Each structure stands twice: as C-alpha cells, then as structure tokens.
Amino acid sequence: MNLPHVVIIGGGFGGLTAARALRRLPVRVTLIDRANHHLFQPLLYQVATAMLMPGQIAAPIRQVLQRHRRAQVVLGDVTGVEAGRRQVIYHAGESGQQRLDYDYLIVATGVRHSYFGRxxxxxxxxxxxxxxxxxxxxxxxxxxxxxxxxxxxxxxxxxxxxxxxxxxxxxxxxxxxxxxxxxxxxxxxxxxxxxxxxxxxxxxxxxxxxxxxxxxxxxxxxxxxxxxxxxxxxxxxxxxxxxxxxxxxxxxxxxxxxxxxxxGVEGSPAAAWLGAPRDRAGRVQVRYDLSVPDRPEIFVIGDVAAFEQDGRQLPGVAQVALQMGRHAARVIEARLLNDAPPPPFSYRDTGNLAVVGxxxxxxxxxxxxxxxxxxxxxxxxxxxxxxxxxxxxxxxxxxxxxxxxxGQLGSRLIVEQKFSSSSGRSSRSGG
Ligand SMILES: Cc1cc2nc3c(=O)[nH]c(=O)nc-3n(C[C@H](O)[C@H](O)[C@H](O)COP(=O)(O)OP(=O)(O)OC[C@H]3O[C@@H](n4cnc5c(N)ncnc54)[C@H](O)[C@@H]3O)c2cc1C
The missing domain is CATH 3.50.50.100 (FAD/NAD(P)-binding domain)
Incomplete structure (x- = not known):
C-alpha cells in the first residue's frame, strides 16, 4: 500500500498501454474509465455498418488487466482534477462523487466530436x-x-x-x-x-x-x-x-x-480540469516529456495531447497514443529509480492506412x-x-x-428501434 500511486484516466489506446508498461514497476496503478471496456475505434465503422458485433471490437478493461496484480480498475466518470491536492474527482453512479489521491497522474481521455460551433x-x-x-x-x-x-x-x-x-x-x-x-x-x-x-x-x-x-x-x-x-x-x-x-x-x-x-473532433475537458494551456482544438499542450507545464507529476497523452514535432502537430491516431503511453511510463520509471530521464518524446511514424470498401x-x-x-x-x-x-x-x-x-454481414440488427417513427430514425440504444 505504500507504493507510489499512478492514476490513469482513460482506458483507450494511450491509457491501457501506459498501464501495461507500468506493470513491472513498484507502483500501484488505478485506471479509471467511464466505460467498462477498451474500444478498438478503428473498427467502429464496421459495427456501424453491420459487419461486426460490438463485442468483437471491445474488451472489458478488467479482463485486459487481469494479470496486472497491482492494477485496479474503477468504473467512473471523471469530472475534475484538483492538482494542488493531487486528487482526481469522479462520479461513480450510486456512490456519488468520489476522490482518488495520486502521486502521478496520466490523462488519456481522448477527443469527442466537434460540430465547429454548430x-x-x-x-x-x-x-x-x-x-x-x-x-x-x-x-x-x-x-x-x-x-x-x-x-x-x-x-x-x-x-x-x-x-x-x-x-x-x-x-x-x-x-x-x-x-x-x-x-x-x-x-x-x-x-x-x-x-x-x-x-x-x-x-x-x-x-x-x-x-x-x-x-x-x-x-x-x-x-x-x-x-x-x-x-x-x-x-x-x-x-x-x-x-x-x-x-x-x-x-x-x-x-x-x-x-x-x-x-471534426475536439479535446475532452482535460485542459480545463488541469488549468493547462490548450490549442485551438482544446487539446492540452504538453512539454517534451508529455508532462503539463508546472506539473511534472501530470502527463497528458494520446488524442487529448497537443504535441508538435518537426513543426507539425502529431495526428490523432492510435500509434501516437500507444507510443505516448509507453513514454509516460518510461519517464515515471526513471523518476522512481532516480535514473537519468529518457530522451524527449519523439513519434516514430508507422504509416497511414485507410480502407475503401x-x-x-x-x-x-x-x-x-x-x-x-x-x-x-x-x-x-x-x-x-x-x-x-x-x-x-x-x-x-x-x-x-x-x-x-x-458476402454476408455479422450483425444486421436494429436494436431497440422505436417502430412508431415513420422517418426511419430510431431511439439511441446502448449497445
Ligand atoms: C471512428 C474512428 C476511427 C478511427 N480509425 C483509426 C484508424 O484507422 N487508425 C488509427 O490509427 N486511428 C484511428 N482512430 C483514432 C484512434 O482511435 C485514436 O487516435 C485513439 O483511440 C486515441 O487513443 P486515446 O487513448 O488518446 O483515446 P481513446 O482511445 O479515445 O480513449 C479515451 C478513453 O477515455 C475515456 N474517458 C473519456 N473521458 C472520460 C472521463 N471524463 N472519465 C472517465 N473516462 C473517460 C473513454 O471512455 C475512453 O475509454 C479512429 C478514431 C475513430 C473515432
């Protein structure tokens, strides 16, 4: 229990990679996400167009971290961070508002849709x-x-x-x-x-x-x-x-x-929680080691981080989040072991892919x-x-x-359709 506590907000590509990379370190890890699953977003369009079923592209975070004995998973919706007190504030259903102390915080909350003011x-x-x-x-x-x-x-x-x-x-x-x-x-x-x-x-x-x-x-x-x-x-x-x-x-x-x-997309409200500088899309502008200015114990990674390399913003893709997750874990490791810090984060471009039918x-x-x-x-x-x-x-x-x-699809189901609508629009269903 006396081990340093790393709290990770978000179990997407960035947060989950960081949690896995911290496995061999003497730290407690708590990963908090508002969903109970890690979602493979690149195949989301195949669920939307009936090729795949939701369970084929989403994995329960608890199951993914099953063997990581010092990792805890919390299902909760983070609503703020009190950086001065090193606490994460989250809402946990019937338990109401809760607080979680941290020594290190990794924010990996991704982005959401942007309708450009419309x-x-x-x-x-x-x-x-x-x-x-x-x-x-x-x-x-x-x-x-x-x-x-x-x-x-x-x-x-x-x-x-x-x-x-x-x-x-x-x-x-x-x-x-x-x-x-x-x-x-x-x-x-x-x-x-x-x-x-x-x-x-x-x-x-x-x-x-x-x-x-x-x-x-x-x-x-x-x-x-x-x-x-x-x-x-x-x-x-x-x-x-x-x-x-x-x-x-x-x-x-x-x-x-x-x-x-x-x-279009815009950053989650992380910049407001942290009072950190943000870019026009609302993403947190991070330092060379992915930490937040004046808060060396807080790292922001993945889509919600704005990081410039060779004069260009890194794209919001899975590889950036994965590499940032590993890097944040490496920086924490060096600090814990009093080692020299790793070189500044540098993205290794693994290429670009898009499927057309x-x-x-x-x-x-x-x-x-x-x-x-x-x-x-x-x-x-x-x-x-x-x-x-x-x-x-x-x-x-x-x-x-x-x-x-x-030529057949995997999941051509209309779920919880409101049949009364003649417009073809349906009620939103959970999955
Ligand atoms: C439809 C679609 C297709 C894509 N296709 C590709 C592709 O082909 N190739 C590619 O490289 N990239 C693709 N991407 C982008 C890629 O998925 C993202 O770059 C990647 O998921 C970013 O990882 P992340 O960890 O930063 O955020 P995410 O993976 O978005 O994870 C964020 C996590 O934070 C949680 N969270 C958010 N807010 C809170 C909160 N307040 N409290 C608690 N939890 C919270 C969410 O539930 C989520 O689990 C695609 C994205 C989308 C949406």
Missing part, C-alpha cells in the same frame, strides 16, 4: 466515437432501408435511400465505402420493393480533396475507387445546413434522411505507397493484431473470412 447539427448527424454511437448509427442506416421498403412515395423513398457522410478523412471514407458495400452487395437480394443497389451515397468534404493526411495520388486512387463503388465524392463544398430533411451543400439542398458526421485500402509509409488489395491485406493483418484480446482476434478474423466468402 451543435444544432448533432441530433441530425451523429458521429462515431463510442459503441453506443455505432449501434445508434447502425440502427439509423438499417432503419432507413426498412422505411424505404414501406414507403410508396417515390421522392420520400429516394430521400430514405440517400446517405450523406460529412467529412472526407479516413473515417468518412471508410463509412461511405462500407455503406456502399452494404447496399450493393450484402443486402441486394433481401428487399422486394426497393433495389438497394440504387442507394445514393454522398461523401462531402470541405477541403479540396479527401484523405488530406495522404499523398495526392493515394487520395486520387481512393476517390476513383469510391466513385467506382457508386459513391458521389463532393470536395470543396462545406455543409451549410443539416436538418431532418437532409443537408445543404454549396447552396444546393440534398434530400437525405441519414446524415453521418465524420468531420472490401479488398481495397491505401497505405503510405515513408516513400512506400500502396493501393488496392495488397494494402487491404496489410490493413486487415494490422487491425487484427492490435485487437486487445486473442478471442477478439480469432472472432474478427473468422467473421471477415466468412463475409469474404459469402
């Missing part, structure tokens, strides 16, 4: 961040097809079969491609009154091209692939309005009953650029390897093989 878009254009979001989006997509099958009015049916994805980054591209696969391959035989192959998918990007984090030739290849799959790619047009009838883009109204948001991905690593099936094979392998538990890896692998052979 919070009124949110009810009409859900984003993807949690398992609840993914099942909600899945409900919306599948319900739209059901409503279209019932609808007799041609214009309304057309609107029900129009899907708009806002944001041409990897998540938007992956979602648009997966909806196209769903409509044109997986469900094409299943309806009697509608032809799901006539579904319209519109991918809207405000910038000049999709996949801005990739080179131009790979972005062009991905655009070509999406168009071949029947996705309309509209670049250089910002969405001006979104309501329950659809969107207005570049002054043109598009009637579409399902609009999905993949356009089945059998096609784009990959960029240094000078290597790949598109098509080879990139997709690499994408599949990496995604399976990085799932948290062996049973998840086996299950996702088998599901993909099954879907590859049969």
């Amino acid at each position: 919070g009124d878009f949110e009810p009409f254009a859900p984003g993807l961040k949690t398992l609840g979001d993914a099942t909600h989006v899945r409900n919306r997509i599948l319900s739209a097809f059901e409503a279209a099958e019932r609808e007799t009015d041609v214009a309304k049916r057309r609107a029900l079969l129009t899907f708009v994805v806002v944001g041409g980054g990897p998540t938007g591209v992956e979602l648009a491609g997966a909806i196209a696969e769903l409509a044109r391959v997986a469900m094409k035989e299943d309806f009697r009154r509608i032809d799901t192959r006539l579904t319209r998918i519109l991918l809207v990007e405000a910038g000049p091209r999709i996949l801005p984090s990739f080179s131009e030739d790979l972005a062009a290849a991905a655009t070509g692939r999406l168009r071949a799959m029947g996705v309309d790619v509209a670049c250089g047009s910002a969405v001006e309005e979104i309501d329950d009838g659809g969107v207005r883009v570049g002054g043109v109204a598009v009637a579409g009953r399902t609009v999905l948001w993949a356009a 089945r059998n096609y991905a784009v990959l960029e690593r240094g000078r290597l650029r790949l598109s098509g099936y080879p990139a997709w094979a690499v994408w599949s392998m990496i995604h399976i390897l990085f799932l948290a538990l062996p049973n998840m890896r086996a299950s996702v692998f088998l599901q993909w093989v099954w879907s590859y052979v049969t």
Whole structure:
C-alpha cells in the first residue's frame, strides 16, 4: 500500500498501454474509465455498418488487466482534477462523487466530436466515437432501408435511400465505402420493393480533396475507387445546413434522411480540469516529456495531447497514443529509480492506412505507397493484431473470412428501434 500511486484516466489506446508498461514497476496503478471496456475505434465503422458485433471490437478493461496484480480498475466518470491536492474527482453512479489521491497522474481521455460551433447539427448527424454511437448509427442506416421498403412515395423513398457522410478523412471514407458495400452487395437480394443497389451515397468534404493526411495520388486512387463503388465524392463544398430533411451543400439542398458526421473532433475537458494551456482544438499542450507545464507529476497523452514535432502537430491516431503511453511510463520509471530521464518524446511514424470498401485500402509509409488489395491485406493483418484480446482476434478474423466468402454481414440488427417513427430514425440504444 505504500507504493507510489499512478492514476490513469482513460482506458483507450494511450491509457491501457501506459498501464501495461507500468506493470513491472513498484507502483500501484488505478485506471479509471467511464466505460467498462477498451474500444478498438478503428473498427467502429464496421459495427456501424453491420459487419461486426460490438463485442468483437471491445474488451472489458478488467479482463485486459487481469494479470496486472497491482492494477485496479474503477468504473467512473471523471469530472475534475484538483492538482494542488493531487486528487482526481469522479462520479461513480450510486456512490456519488468520489476522490482518488495520486502521486502521478496520466490523462488519456481522448477527443469527442466537434460540430465547429454548430451543435444544432448533432441530433441530425451523429458521429462515431463510442459503441453506443455505432449501434445508434447502425440502427439509423438499417432503419432507413426498412422505411424505404414501406414507403410508396417515390421522392420520400429516394430521400430514405440517400446517405450523406460529412467529412472526407479516413473515417468518412471508410463509412461511405462500407455503406456502399452494404447496399450493393450484402443486402441486394433481401428487399422486394426497393433495389438497394440504387442507394445514393454522398461523401462531402470541405477541403479540396479527401484523405488530406495522404499523398495526392493515394487520395486520387481512393476517390476513383469510391466513385467506382457508386459513391458521389463532393470536395470543396462545406455543409451549410443539416436538418431532418437532409443537408445543404454549396447552396444546393440534398434530400437525405441519414446524415453521418465524420468531420471534426475536439479535446475532452482535460485542459480545463488541469488549468493547462490548450490549442485551438482544446487539446492540452504538453512539454517534451508529455508532462503539463508546472506539473511534472501530470502527463497528458494520446488524442487529448497537443504535441508538435518537426513543426507539425502529431495526428490523432492510435500509434501516437500507444507510443505516448509507453513514454509516460518510461519517464515515471526513471523518476522512481532516480535514473537519468529518457530522451524527449519523439513519434516514430508507422504509416497511414485507410480502407475503401472490401479488398481495397491505401497505405503510405515513408516513400512506400500502396493501393488496392495488397494494402487491404496489410490493413486487415494490422487491425487484427492490435485487437486487445486473442478471442477478439480469432472472432474478427473468422467473421471477415466468412463475409469474404459469402458476402454476408455479422450483425444486421436494429436494436431497440422505436417502430412508431415513420422517418426511419430510431431511439439511441446502448449497445
Ligand atoms: C471512428 C474512428 C476511427 C478511427 N480509425 C483509426 C484508424 O484507422 N487508425 C488509427 O490509427 N486511428 C484511428 N482512430 C483514432 C484512434 O482511435 C485514436 O487516435 C485513439 O483511440 C486515441 O487513443 P486515446 O487513448 O488518446 O483515446 P481513446 O482511445 O479515445 O480513449 C479515451 C478513453 O477515455 C475515456 N474517458 C473519456 N473521458 C472520460 C472521463 N471524463 N472519465 C472517465 N473516462 C473517460 C473513454 O471512455 C475512453 O475509454 C479512429 C478514431 C475513430 C473515432
């Protein structure tokens, strides 16, 4: 009990990696998360588009840390940090507000959607961040097809079969491609009154091209692939309005009953808890060792950290969070053992990947650029390897093989649908 206490807020890629890396040190670790599971967000779009089941991409944090005997897991929603008293304040359901003392604190709370000051878009254009979001989006997509099958009015049916994805980054591209696969391959035989192959998918990007984090030739290849799959790619047009009838883009109204948001993120409220400097996206500006200015015992890692390297902000990707988690643990280790501090944090870029429907991905690593099936094979392998538990890896692998052979999806379920709605919109369900 007298061992130094490291509290980690957030069991995502960053927090969980830090907890694992601290395993061999003489410290107590408490990992606190508002969810009981670690979520593999890169495959969230596959839950949203009915390919995978929630349990295939989420692992109970307790199970992941089962063998880490000095680690405790707390299910709680952190609401603040009193840095002067070295306490984390969290809300724990029926137990109400609680406090937790720490010697070292690692904040890894990630980001949330940003609607760029247009919070009124949110009810009409859900984003993807949690398992609840993914099942909600899945409900919306599948319900739209059901409503279209019932609808007799041609214009309304057309609107029900129009899907708009806002944001041409990897998540938007992956979602648009997966909806196209769903409509044109997986469900094409299943309806009697509608032809799901006539579904319209519109991918809207405000910038000049999709996949801005990739080179131009790979972005062009991905655009070509999406168009071949029947996705309309509209670049250089910002969405001006979104309501329950659809969107207005570049002054043109598009009637579409399902609009999905993949356009922007902002940091969780960690900067406000810590009174720390933040960037424009609300992420905490950390020092070279990932600690917070004037608070050497507090580290901020992963998506919620703003870290500049070679004049550019590091991207919000899993590899950055994983490497930061390991680095924060190394700094704590050096302090505990009175060793020399490790060199300043430096991100080793492991490359960029985005999948565009089945059998096609784009990959960029240094000078290597790949598109098509080879990139997709690499994408599949990496995604399976990085799932948290062996049973998840086996299950996702088998599901993909099954879907590859049969064209069938893993989880085409509408959960807790409010049947009274004729609009095809459903109530939000938890998972
Ligand atoms: C749809 C989607 C697709 C993506 N695809 C890719 C991809 O293909 N490749 C890639 O590299 N990256 C991808 N990313 C980004 C990647 O998932 C993130 O960079 C990574 O998850 C960041 O890890 P993190 O630990 O910083 O935060 P997260 O993984 O987001 O974890 C944050 C954790 O903190 C918890 N938390 C938040 N607030 C509180 C609170 N107040 N109290 C308690 N707990 C809290 C959350 O429940 C969560 O478990 C994707 C992200 C999304 C959303």
